[in-house]
Amino acid sequence: MSNGIGIVGAGMIGAAHAFGYRNHLSKFASRLPGLNLTAVADPNATLARQLAQSFGFSRTVSDWREVVSDPEIGVISVALPNFLHVDAVEAALAAGKHVLCEKPLALSASQARRLYEQGKSSSVCAATVFNYRRIPAVTEIRNMISAGELGEIVNILVQFQCEYAADPQLPHSWRYERNRAGPGALLDIGTHAIDTARFLCGEVSEVAGAVSTISIKERFLAACSTVGHNRVELSSERRPVDNDDVMSALLRFDSGAQGLFSTSRVAIGMGNTLSFEVFGTKATARFSTQSINQYQIARFDGSGQTPFATVFNRPSSPNVGSMLPVPFDGVAVGYAEVFGFMIHDFLNAIAEGRPISDGTLLDGLRAAEVLDAIQASADNGGPVTVERSPV
Template sequence: MTSIGVGLIGTGYMGKCHALAWNGVGPVFGTGRRPRLVHLAEASADLAARRAAEFGFERATGDWREVVDDPEVEVVSITTPNALHAEMALAALAAGKHVWCEKPMATTLVDAERMVAAARAAGRVAVLGYNYIQNPLIRHIGRLLAEGAIGAVSHVRFEMDEDFMADPEAPFGWKSEAASGYGALDDFGVHPLSLMHVLFGGVVRVMAQLAKPYPDRPLPEGGRRAVETFDIASVLMELRNGATGIMALNRAARGRKNRLAMQVFGSRGAIAYDQERMNEFQFFTASGDAADQGFRTVLSAPAHPPYDRFVPAPGHGLGFNDLKLIECHELLEAIAGRPAHIIDFAAGLGIERAVHAMARSHSEASWSYV
């Protein structure tokens, strides 16, 4: 069995997720080229050396370009802050590497377009880190919708709420800088947009309102700095399949940890899902005796592949990092030239265009086409 050389740039929360996925994909899926963890980069050589030892990489560096230029690295994971994605992805593709880049794709539409062009010119696989589409239950929901299990879909509602920006006295950080993007829209609103892409084909037009719950935040050295991004977004949408939709985003939602909630209403039924309870969804069909009708809970099980690769029994459940591992496997399938359940740079550009259309809608106080 041959190996594939892996480089990792960034070792924070998502960097560790990628490292766990690269380490686990072979034992879980058992086939294909096995990852060889070759080169890791961090902001300093000392931190890189510590993380390389922890994650199992052969070499470490304080200069990310050394990872990109390493001839033994064939695929590069990019898990750095948003504003750095474009430069690193473009450099990796120019060096002939495959790329696995965390979302959002870029902080400007121009950079996202450049990334798509670079991937096409290089002839390399370039995918984005939309791991929630990998949930076996989301895949099953997709199959139910495709089979018409709830009839024609007329309306969808998406919510994504977390509370990591809920404290008004939390220090000013890069997520509040304009250089990081718009805020809730591209920091995590791209996740529900990724579900809309795989389930409904994406968004056609939008009407958005963005808000800043706190105008400024304290600086570590004293004083305060104005917040430059929007932590709240409310969006009306028209989907490509003709359905209407609503998306509500809030990074300052007290009590919510990872609420990516979805309701889908059709002519013969409905489906409801919440990422905080990621191993179940609610399924309603308007069939049979009306006295017996109601939502029923479907638990994740081996009947929902690739759940069966992790657990042989239903109801035991998967976790966030398992979704990342599935995503890693799909990336390797794409590199091998096989069909893969991914959002590549070309598809990701559609999500980026939706984000920028929402920002434009807010600025112009009007409907905006994607």
């Protein structure tokens, strides 16, 4: 198979993929001979050209299908709007391409199941972007939980809070239409929080209850083309918003632990923040991407006022010593670098001819099953069992 790399979707997240490939390309020169940045696909020619020029891709095309059918391309990143993920991944797998799909893998568990089954029967590497698993602090907390250092996990509070849709003058787009985006904040960013909860605490068995809110009930259409969350001139035409701005849920895990989950795209002051607190019988660990280079842990000491200690990145932290150019205590790790860790893991799995271990299509499916149950609970007002497909 050719080792050309193609990115389909030249928006803001396509740039994160491009940055990751460019930064890790040289590490695979001997293991994946000919690996190169080949093509960017986007119907917005200007956007595609800007991305290609910024990161060194050889050419641009207007249709993602041209990337899938290109014999020079063997590795594809899908960074399209949510409602196009399934079509693009199905086509890439059918064409025998290695494929890395943005979250959410699909709009529903039934769609995600189709992709999982197709990927299972394929010999290529297929993955879902769950880049927050690669944050050194998050991985280290997971390792401590697995080693029993926190004791039996009692409960987790997990949130993904964003401000990107708080401005009512932000134009209407596919993100605010349930038939194209699926659930709103729940699917678009809550996917990361649910995956993090699973990564730390195992499988979710039940959604005991959920509530949703649409706080901005309609938006103006843009008067011109727009990308991502950009603010542009608005037309006088309004469209309703029919998916959630805020979603919260009470979860039960297979282990017996419980969880409080909340996600919002209208959380003023929160920027783009994943945070969690995990409470065990021996210790509590907490983390926020607002302080991405550290986590805090309180180990029970019987005093009644157990203090938290702050643990910073250090060379022995997961990914730090092997992945950063400056692997010293306290050196900052940013979003783009963590995203690059995901790209590195993907390329490493391809080079070794094996499935990726973190961020599999099964992970994408399992997250989708929980998200479906949360949405169903919010719709019917009662508890919903998470229906997990056999594997």
